Amino acid sequence: MSTPVETTALTKYYGPTVAVENLNLTVRPGEVYGFLGPNGAGKTTTLRMLLGLVKPTSGRLRLLDSAPGPRYLDRVGALIEGPTFYPYLSGRDNLRVLADHAGVSRSRVPEVLATVDLTGRAGDRYATYSMGMKQRLGLAAALLKSPELLVLDEPTNGLDPAGMADMRVTVRELAADGCTVLLSSHLLAEVEQVCDRVGVINEGRLVLESTVAELRSGGTLRVRAAPFERARGHLESRLGVARVRVGDVDSAIDLHVDAAQAAEINHGLVGAGLSVSELRWREPDLEETFLRLTGGGVSAD
Template identity: 40%
Template sequence: MQKVLEINNLTKKFGAFTAVNDVSFSVEKGNVYGLLGPNGSGKSTTLGMILNVLNPTNGSWKWFGQAPDNNSLKKIGAIIESPKFYPYLTAEKNLQIVADIKEVPYAKIDEKLELVGLIARKNNKFEQYSLGMKQRLAIAGALLNDPEVLILDEPTNGLDPQGIIQIRELIQKIAEMGTTIILASHLLDEVQKVCSHVVVLKQGKMLYAGEIDNLNNSFGLFELQAENQQLLINALNQLPYFSSITEKNKHIEAKLNQEISSAELNKILFEKGVILSHLVQRKESLENQFFQLIQENK
């Protein structure tokens, strides 16, 4: 896979405060990367540095295999803060200004408005747009010059549920077109739904970088229920497959420490006299994995 971004030992200090601390990771072409972490974890500062908005204290990065310059930055579209357009101008007029700045033909405007679902509202003034529509217009502006990489900082922040869904679907659509996407978010659910890779940050330090599916070594868990719950618990405690067994509401949650299929477990329990009325195998959610990672690195 071609690397579009390589970050090496990136550090940013503001006086005695270290906002980003020795961060290194790479971004491969065609994937959706999430910078995930609580507010204040260094996500926006990291984006600011790789876009040449902030000067690093230490470290380096490369765009497309070379040191960042004007040519490489022209291949990147970015929305770092809230969408900023002229409120009394229409969407089309605002994008014409962006097109002039980026030196792209006006013919691109309708194409991008169609992509973000705003072509029917192109003659409406920016001030008449909802927050979600404003965000989609900003994405249209960032895409006017057909960048190879799109960077989004908290793209669903402050949106209502419908707006969140629209932005999520738009991100997926843009990714399917081959654009590499880097987005910063503190929303675990959103990262899980749109990203293929994740970089976890906490207080400026990187805790994990890689595919979401490999975030930790969890084998998942079983949700189980039987008529005789105590007999079920006793049988599970005799087996070597579980790291923990806990009662949750009406079912038992058994976390796995090694692989075993639901069919095999059902057979073993049946042979021990346990007849299950409920058996579901689940993978641990990104939320559980994320909080476990955060707790381990206190």
């Protein structure tokens, strides 16, 4: 099976400014890959390079095992930096024009309009569309070629919560149908909900690549027990100093252990005559992780 996206040492300079540096990115077949980073991190420049809109300064890139060339984008659909269409044309005519540019049959137009639930307003001028309708039309345009790879740049930008939820559902449905999705976002929650794997880019460099499940592993067990110092001493002697950390709120101790050990730890504390008031498993704080990696530029919304 072909590799949907593969970049090797991809680099782009704008004059002396580094936009993307030495980026090695691999997106696997059938996954939804979240490309996460703060505004200006290099996400859009990377996607523009992938689509041939911007020429790399150096490095290699391949989409679906094809190097840039005449048939490079044959099986790729894209929505880059928000939808842009001809305002005086209807949604339907915009898609017909793009179908002609793509060299696909115009019979695809009603199909993609139905997919994004825009058939009812397809005859209206694009200029009269709401932001949510514009995004849906953008997605419809990206689907014209029945793509195997979908590149979506901030697809929920400007959408209300319901529109964002709809877009996420649509992306997951497309992935379920076998389409690989590369989705850029600066919204942590979006990536958590939609993506299988995540790449975090900051200042043009990939600073983390992981599955969402991996990011979620490594939680902590929070304990509150009195008296505090005795409880802390008990836990350090039992688990080792390295696995015990004083929590960020009063009288809390965070333990780097498996969730399954909770009952055993509770039994030990009670057995030592300590009074346990809280014993709670805490998922890892992804927001904190990303803020640390990106210098505070990723939104948790």
